Amino acid sequence: MNFPRRKGKMLLWLRRAALYLAVASIVVWTLAPVAWLAISSITPYNELISDRATHWLPRHPTFANFKVMFNLSSEVGERFVYAIRNSMIVASSVTAICLVAGTLAAYALARLPVRGKKALVLSLMSIRMLPTIALVIPFFVIVSYIDYGFMGIGSSFHLFDTKLNLVILYTTFILGFVIWIMRGFFLTIPMELEEAARIDGCTRLQALRHVVLPLCAPGLVATGILSFLLAWDEFLLALIFTRSNNAITLPLFIAELGSQYITAYDQISAAGIMAAIPPVVLALLFQRFIVQGLTSGSVKG
Amino acid sequence: MSLRRRDSDGRRLAWGLLAPSTALIVAVVIGPLLFALYLSFQEAEPTVGGINMRFVGLANYVHYFVRSDLFWPAVRVTIYFTVVSLVIELVLGIAMALVLNEKFAGRSFVRAIILLPWAVPTVVNARMWEWIFAGSKFGALNGLMKVLHVFPPTYDRVWLGFDVPFEGVPILGPFLKWMGVTRALNMIILADTWKVTPLVVLLVLAGLQTIPDSLYEAATVDGAGFWRKLTHITLPLLKPVLLVILVLRTMELFRVFDIIYIIMQYSIRVLGVLTYEVGMKFLHFGSGAALSFLVALFILGLALIYIRLFYTEEGY
Numbered sequence: 344m345n346f347p348r349r350k351g352k353m354l355l356w357l358r359r360a361a362l363y364l365a366v367a368s369i370v371v372w373t374l375a376p377v378a379w380l381a382i383s384s385i386t387p388y389n390e391l392i393s394d395r396a397t398h399w400l401p402r403h404p405t406f407a408n409f410k411v412m413f414n415l416s417s418e419v420g421e422r423f424v425y426a427i428r429n430s431m432i433v434a435s436s437v438t439a440i441c442l443v444a445g446t447l448a449a450y451a452l453a454r455l456p457v458r459g460k461k462a463l464v465l466s467l468m469s470i471r472m473l474p475t476i477a478l479v480i481p482f483f484v485i486v487s488y489i490d491y492g493f494m495g496i497g498s499s500f501h502l503f504d505t506k507l508n509l510v511i512l513y514t515t516f517i518l519g520f521v522i523w524i525m526r527g528f529f530l531t532i533p534m535e536l537e538e539a540a541r542i543d544g545c546t547r548l549q550a551l552r553h554v555v556l557p558l559c560a561p562g563l564v565a566t567g568i569l570s571f572l573l574a575w576d577e578f579l580l581a582l583i584f585t586r587s588n589n590a591i592t593l594p595l596f597i598a599e600l601g602s603q604y605i606t607a608y609d610q611i612s613a614a615g616i617m618a619a620i621p622p623v624v625l626a627l628l629f630q631r632f633i634v635q636g637l638t639s640g641s642v643k644g
Numbered sequence: 645m646s647l648r649r650r651d652s653d654g655r656r657l658a659w660g661l662l663a664p665s666t667a668l669i670v671a672v673v674i675g676p677l678l679f680a681l682y683l684s685f686q687e688a689e690p691t692v693g694g695i696n697m698r699f700v701g702l703a704n705y706v707h708y709f710v711r712s713d714l715f716w717p718a719v720r721v722t723i724y725f726t727v728v729s730l731v732i733e734l735v736l737g738i739a740m741a742l743v744l745n746e747k748f749a750g751r752s753f754v755r756a757i758i759l760l761p762w763a764v765p766t767v768v769n770a771r772m773w774e775w776i777f778a779g780s781k782f783g784a785l786n787g788l789m790k791v792l793h794v795f796p797p798t799y800d801r802v803w804l805g806f807d808v809p810f811e812g813v814p815i816l817g818p819f820l821k822w823m824g825v826t827r828a829l830n831m832i833i834l835a836d837t838w839k840v841t842p843l844v845v846l847l848v849l850a851g852l853q854t855i856p857d858s859l860y861e862a863a864t865v866d867g868a869g870f871w872r873k874l875t876h877i878t879l880p881l882l883k884p885v886l887l888v889i890l891v892l893r894t895m896e897l898f899r900v901f902d903i904i905y906i907i908m909q910y911s912i913r914v915l916g917v918l919t920y921e922v923g924m925k926f927l928h929f930g931s932g933a934a935l936s937f938l939v940a941l942f943i944l945g946l947a948l949i950y951i952r953l954f955y956t957e958e959g960y
Binding site: 362363365366369370372373374376377379380383391392393394395396399443444445447448450451452455456457458463469470471472473474475476477478479480481482483484485487488491511512514515518519522547548572575576578579583593594595597598600601606608611612615618619622623625626627630633634637638 | 655661664683757758760764770778783842902916923924933939947
């Protein structure tokens with residue numbers, strides 16, 4: 344917005360000062376909580392439980408809380424390493440599956456003649472509105488049937504407390520999301536480019552592979568990252584369907600840390616920082632793509 | 645290549661491309677949903693080696709609407725959480741976006757870090773604020789209040805406590821109490837707002853780029869001040885973006901579970917927590933399924949109202 348002219352130098356200076364004050368507040372508001380988490384993670388426990396008004400920074404900073412997380416012979420360390428591994432495996436598998444299946448479907452919904460297209464798009468939208476809990480209860484019953492019911496108690500096939508189960512469950516909300524956003528991206532690619540390719544003798548699939556997909560690369564990156572972040576962040580399904588090191592994810596690990604050690608905020612902070620690093624790095628590196636993804640998926644109806 | 649042949653080719657290809665996703669969605673979403681609908685008409689509880697089911701018709705739904713003294717309080721506290729969070733997110737988000745849209749030194753740096761809270765996982769965010777709100781002298785917020793001389797050095801506030809704000813004030817106090825508002829709830833709103841506002845900022849910033857400068861220049865010539873430009877140019881032209889934010893955020897807020905459950909377990913019963921408690925803690929699968937459908941219906945209704953309101957008012 345432009346400032347009105349001829350209002351005097353003083354007023355302009357005041358406005359400038361107010362702007363910088365506002366910017367400073369935004370920066371502090373954004374960074375302070377995370378900074379406190381980082382400080383807590385390198386503070387020894389006995390210093391963490393001292394009077395905050397006078398004692399903010401650690402006098403003897405330590406990386407012990409990070410070390411214990413990677414110490415496989417400690418119970419916490421073992422669980423953490425498994426949790427981070429499980430989170431990585433589950434989040435990347437779901438992302439890969441949904442990206443492939445979802446992109447193909449999104450292209451069909453954006454470009455090809457499909458009967459009942461409108462109904463399909465609308466039902467995708469209503470699936471996005473479902474609360475996760477609406478799927479949790481039927482899934483819980485189905486999974487217990489599969490594990491204890493018609494598979495028999497002696498069967499070695501189990502879904503409960505497995506990564507496979509989490510991958511299936513996470514598909515429920517990530518696939519629709521991928522279709523929705525990729526469809527938005529495909530709609531932004533001019534139809535003429537594809538038509539030109541097809542006049543040159545490409546089939547539709549070739550046009551998709553050689554013309555449309557390369558143009559949608561930023562969209563694919565954005566959608567992939569957003570899906571990964573969604574899976575990385577998920578808590579409710581992991582809470583219900585996982586227990587042991589075989590399948591627990593990072594969010595569940597961090598959520599249960601306190602219940603065992605009451606105020607283990609030093610460990611919680613260290614684990615929290617590490618859990619936040621992958622998504623924060625991805626978000627900051629690919630910010631432009633992510634914003635594009637969010638706006639394309641949401642604005643294009 | 646005739647037009648008709650091309651079209652039928654396209655149709656066949658379309659179904660080929662749609663098949664994997666359709667199969668997945670039917671198997672993991674539609675199927676379980678239909679099963680949940682079936683469950684919601686049953687009294688279903690686990691017994692040794694299986695699940696005991698008894699058809700009860702609409703009894704589960706009727707129970708929550710009429711008899712249960714847990715449902716309507718949960719609706720009220722969820723509405724409070726949703727509305728207050730939305731208002732704060734929107735006002736703060738638009739204000740921050742307007743600031744970041746100005747030219748200042750270090751703008752690209754500030755714009756880069758603005759997304760940071762959004763990327764912090766929900767669970768980490770919950771535990772981080774739980775630690776900041778610690779109700780003893782260890783708590784960062786208590787420490788900050790003492791440093792700023794808002795609190796005397798010996799006073800520590802239990803931030804995540806259950807006292808009702810403005811309890812002594814007539815009308816407002818009893819109203820907030822009736823809504824189920826506690827200090828803990830307000831603190832959680834603060835924590836959630838911190839995480840989500842960056843998303844609103846970025847969407848609004850993207851929307852602001854689409855407003856031509858010439859409009860503001862013309863308004864300046866006409867002598868319009870900051871507020872007139874805001875209310876007559878910026879906000880009306882942001883309407884499509886704001887509608888998207890409103891729908892997305894209402895959906896997310898109304899089904900909130902993670903942050904409240906992690907910080908407060910069952911002591912703030914929003915609809916998400918109540919459903920989890922009924923279905924997964926007490927294992928009443930039938931009533932749990934009924935509750936989750938009621939939540940979904942609320943969300944769908946809200947989305948329809950928004951779309952109606954916004955699309956009938958304006959042409960674009």
